Amino acid sequence: MTEQLDATHPDLVTVKVPTHWYNLAAELDEPIPPHLHPGTREPVGPDDLAPLFASALIAQEVASETYIEIPQEVREIYAMWRPSPLIRARRFEKALNTGAHIYVKYEGVSPVGSHKTNSAVAQAYYNHIDGVRKLTTETGAGQWGSALSFAGAQFGLEVEVWQVRASYESKPYRGHLIRTYGGTVHSSPSTLTEAGRAILAKDPDTTGSLGMAVSEAVEVAAADPEARYALGSVLNHVVLHQTVIGQEAVAQLALVEPDGADIVFGCAGGGSNLAGLSFPFLREKIHGRSNPRIVAAEPAACPSITRGEYRYDHGDVAGLTPLLKMHTLGMDFVPDPIHAGGLRYHGMAPALSHTVELGLVEGVAISQHDAFAAGVQFARTQGIVPAPESTHAIAAAAAHVADDPREQVVVIGLSGHGQLDLPAYAEYLDGKF
Amino acid sequence: MTEQLDATHPDLVTVKVPTHWYNLAAELDEPIPPHLHPGTREPVGPDDLAPLFASALIAQEVASETYIEIPQEVREIYAMWRPSPLIRARRFEKALNTGAHIYVKYEGVSPVGSHKTNSAVAQAYYNHIDGVRKLTTETGAGQWGSALSFAGAQFGLEVEVWQVRASYESKPYRGHLIRTYGGTVHSSPSTLTEAGRAILAKDPDTTGSLGMAVSEAVEVAAADPEARYALGSVLNHVVLHQTVIGQEAVAQLALVEPDGADIVFGCAGGGSNLAGLSFPFLREKIHGRSNPRIVAAEPAACPSITRGEYRYDHGDVAGLTPLLKMHTLGMDFVPDPIHAGGLRYHGMAPALSHTVELGLVEGVAISQHDAFAAGVQFARTQGIVPAPESTHAIAAAAAHVADDPREQVVVIGLSGHGQLDLPAYAEYLDGKF
Structure with a gap:
């Protein structure tokens, strides 16, 4: 039977899955400028971020090691x-x-x-380790929201997603996908949050934006001690x-x-x-x-x-x-x-x-x-x-x-x-x- | 760098692409009953099928070899x-x-x-070798129609698809996919064929069926000497x-x-x-x-x-x-x-x-x-x-x-x-x- 198998595969090359994430910042002479507290404009510390993010993710935000091991469950x-x-x-x-x-x-x-699942799985894992029950997030086209819903399903986490209105309306399939994984999805801006209501009061016909959806998801996570927020990019x-x-x-x-x-x-x-x-x-x-x-x-x-x-x-x-x-x-x-x-x-x-x-x-x-x-x-x-x-x-x-x-x-x-x-x-x- | 790569990959195993197709019929004691001509009820010969199918495909329909080499272009x-x-x-x-x-x-x-691409690519290849300009076909959910459109694009063949009405209406994305690959798509039954018009006259509200769509695609291919038909299953x-x-x-x-x-x-x-x-x-x-x-x-x-x-x-x-x-x-x-x-x-x-x-x-x-x-x-x-x-x-x-x-x-x-x-x-x- 093996003689029936091709000896070469010119266009697909295979390697192993990495065991570590790579932290470029540790190899640069100039550090990435720190994030600042919106009130004090001083660098944010772990305590500032704790209501929103899992402890391991906060540590990774300012990591100094060049390689950080990927947990076995994530791998x-x-x-x-x-x-x-x-x-x-x-x-x-x-x-x-x-x-x-x-x-x-x-x-x-x-x-x-x-690609969104690469971070969604890691974020769901670390929040699961911290005993979090629910994750909130924003999504544009819906890629991140569906990735986090999939990841949440792997660790038994509830996932609630605010999707930018323009995408929510033009890309209904991604909302179906979020629901298929067991997540819930709302059009953003929504009437479920103060941020959403304020935006809608000013501009009821807004097409939405990722910045608006972030505000809504952060607001809900900050108000619920068993919930945390997950961001799909930027950080x-x-x-x-x-x-x-x-x-x-x-x-x-x-x-x-x-x-x-x-x-x-x-x-x-x-x-x-x-x-x-x-x-x-x-x-x-x-x-x-x-x-x-x-x-x-x-x-x-x-x-x-x-x-x-x-x-x-x-x-x-x-x-x-x-x-x-x-x-x-x-x-x-x-x-x-x-x-x-x-x-x-x-x-x-x-x-x-x-x-x-x-x-x-x-x-x-x-x-x-x-x-x-x-x-x-x-x-x-x-x-x-x-x-x-x-x-x-x-x-x-x-x-x-x-x-x-x-x-x-x-x-x-x-x-x-x-x-x-x-x-x-x-x-x-x-x-x- | 290589030490950062996982040494094992427990859940995905890899082999080479086969170089031959496997013909089970050649290994069975009892042959597959032959297809019969609808008029004579005698076994169909190559000449009966030539208006519809590429010569190599007709030969494969009654092949007696256990392994048939996959052409390099297809591989x-x-x-x-x-x-x-x-x-x-x-x-x-x-x-x-x-x-x-x-x-x-x-x-x-x-x-x-x-999976439909596995046959679509082979069928497009053999028709291309025969100098065919256009392929017609039916599709249900749209998997086959989009596969043949993709395959046609690889060999410069025009592809025209009749999609079962129930799916055409409930699954518009696959029609978009057919068009993205350069194919054209019609709801079946259509008014473009005698078969379609006859069905619509009898039952204008029909949800369609694969059998109806086959009739339409076959009719168009049979009437055009530069066109042939491609079937996505059964044969x-x-x-x-x-x-x-x-x-x-x-x-x-x-x-x-x-x-x-x-x-x-x-x-x-x-x-x-x-x-x-x-x-x-x-x-x-x-x-x-x-x-x-x-x-x-x-x-x-x-x-x-x-x-x-x-x-x-x-x-x-x-x-x-x-x-x-x-x-x-x-x-x-x-x-x-x-x-x-x-x-x-x-x-x-x-x-x-x-x-x-x-x-x-x-x-x-x-x-x-x-x-x-x-x-x-x-x-x-x-x-x-x-x-x-x-x-x-x-x-x-x-x-x-x-x-x-x-x-x-x-x-x-x-x-x-x-x-x-x-x-x-x-x-x-x-x-x-």
């Missing part, structure tokens, strides 16, 4: 779908008429179809959890491209996907093993890196969160209701913003039209329908390599699939944007 | 997602309070989210292509369970998924290496194996196809519009029906309610939301092993994911069935 869940594949996109290369070797690191194989501990992506990608790439990556593209909304992918590549750069450029592809409708200011700002619209040093369009910025709901965030992860300031990461803004054009081309060549968020990275990479005969090694972070975003593809195909 | 596309994972479902086992070792062979990792060549599933599963299982499988469950609509999974397990049985039971889980609303007759019948409702010896509820049978659109077919693959008659495969009928109850339990434990079709196999397996401490080895064919079927899950959660 067992990761092993349900990790390592995620690194796929050589040969048909896409051909369509682009390029000499580049294009690899996509594909997180769409996770149960919920995106250092979320970025940390996502480094499983980049560690696998670096190891996978080493099996087929001995000189490593020349350039890495990822989409950036809150920043955790790109940071999780790129920080292990920056480790390679810091240690002189390769010298990759890192490109953050953000939507032209919400360009925090390319058009925002680098300053302290709140993570939410009600000003309940600590002040974060980041690239921001301002806490009140409400982006157009583009289909890439996961990229509609006014700020950017402080850890990623810091690497931008250090010259390690650069930004590029992509229009929604260009993003979907690349997404359709990718689907028709490689089969995978990318999440609207991920199409931004694909478009940026395609523009970089098209009709260029150089054999550069390109890595694209494919943060998730877009099967629940197909109405957006239909709108694009119908010429609506 | 290169398979390698984009194959081998599909065999996953030990430990959390599902725990929820079922069973000693059984449950493995799921998961085809949802394919670009379109189901011997489709079953053959799907044996990559079972070959991988047998090899993967051998790495962790030296005695092989005790029992294999798969859902059965047209039969290609279950046959593709189970025939390599029957090879193990024939050669005395193990002795697995094979169970076909079919919907109570369309129980061709458990309630149908074994006789010659048409594959479609208009009587355009050859007569097939199979378990059938009659070509005019219109099942209730259950959510498992892929299982709403009046007949069963002749190859699979033949193994039922030989006592190698047994059937069990599952209600839609029980199927979705198992699907939700599986989603909450293992993360993967199963396709409605696949939930039938999960429910049958769960009923077999629940509260049974015996350490039997169970394989479940998970033919696809159900992310595009989430409204059906919402209806179940709302208590609507």
Whole structure:
């Protein structure tokens, strides 16, 4: 029987699941600026964060170790779908008429179809350890909310999700997914919270924003001693959890491209996907093993890196969160209701913003039209329908390599699939944007 | 860096992609009864089938070799997602309070989210070799139609799909997916064909059926010398292509369970998924290496194996196809519009029906309610939301092993994911069935 099996598998390379998360901050000469208390403007301490976050996550937020061990229980869940594949996109290369070797690191194989489960499982685990009964959270397109609902189901935690209204209405399937995992989901702003009611009083027709949904989820968690809040991006501990992506990608790439990556593209909304992918590549750069450029592809409708200011700002619209040093369009910025709901965030992860300031990461803004054009081309060549968020990275990479005969090694972070975003593809195909 | 990588990966086992398809018929003492010409009732010859099918596919329909080589071009596309994972479902086992070792062979990792691509790519390839310009086909839930559209895009073939009306209306996302790959999609019955118009004249409110959609697609292909028809299940060549599933599963299982499988469950609509999974397990049985039971889980609303007759019948409702010896509820049978659109077919693959008659495969009928109850339990434990079709196999397996401490080895064919079927899950959660 074995003689019937292929001896080679040229386009899928496999490595083991990492046992540790990688903490880039520990290897940088300049530390990430601390988060500040919104009242005192002094660095927040563990006590300030304790009502909202599990103790281990608070420690990870300011960790100084380079590697932090992934608990066995978390690794067992990761092993349900990790390592995620690194796929050589040969048909896409051909369509682009390029000499580049294009690899996509594909997180769409996770149960919920995106990278979000990498942090959701870790956060649910640490809250479970702390005896928490319920987690509240916000979600844009619904990727994070469904990931946390899945993770909550693994540890017997109740999960309550506020989904940005624009996405709640245009992407009902993700709400069904949250419920299938046993979670509950509300349209945000909702009448369930003071923050939501205040926003609705001012602007009843608002399309919502991640900043508003954060305010609602934080308010509910803060008022319930058995509940805590979980954030799907932005914070250092979320970025940390996502480094499983980049560690696998670096190891996978080493099996087929001995000189490593020349350039890495990822989409950036809150920043955790790109940071999780790129920080292990920056480790390679810091240690002189390769010298990759890192490109953050953000939507032209919400360009925090390319058009925002680098300053302290709140993570939410009600000003309940600590002040974060980041690239921001301002806490009140409400982006157009583009289909890439996961990229509609006014700020950017402080850890990623810091690497931008250090010259390690650069930004590029992509229009929604260009993003979907690349997404359709990718689907028709490689089969995978990318999440609207991920199409931004694909478009940026395609523009970089098209009709260029150089054999550069390109890595694209494919943060998730877009099967629940197909109405957006239909709108694009119908010429609506 | 490598010391940061896990040395073991207990729940995902990997083998190579098969280089050949496995033809069980060549190893059986009694041959599969031949297909008959609908006019003469004599066995159909290659000339009868040539207007509809590529020459290589016609040859595969009556192949006598045990192994048929998979063309390199097809294997290169398979390698984009194959081998599909065999996953030990430990959390599902725990929820079922069973000693059984449950493995799921998961085809949802394919670009379109189901096993259908295994045959779609092969059929598109052989038609491309024959110089065909366009393929027509039917689809139920839309899995096959989207798979063929993806496959057509790989070889520059136009693809036109008739989707059963009940699914076209309740599952619009799969129509969007077909279009994203560049295909076109019509609700069936349509006014574009004589068959469709005749059905609509008789019953304008029909929910449609696979048999009707077959008639429409066959009619269009037969009238266009540059077009051919592609069938997503039932025929011997489709079953053959799907044996990559079972070959991988047998090899993967051998790495962790030296005695092989005790029992294999798969859902059965047209039969290609279950046959593709189970025939390599029957090879193990024939050669005395193990002795697995094979169970076909079919919907109570369309129980061709458990309630149908074994006789010659048409594959479609208009009587355009050859007569097939199979378990059938009659070509005019219109099942209730259950959510498992892929299982709403009046007949069963002749190859699979033949193994039922030989006592190698047994059937069990599952209600839609029980199927979705198992699907939700599986989603909450293992993360993967199963396709409605696949939930039938999960429910049958769960009923077999629940509260049974015996350490039997169970394989479940998970033919696809159900992310595009989430409204059906919402209806179940709302208590609507």
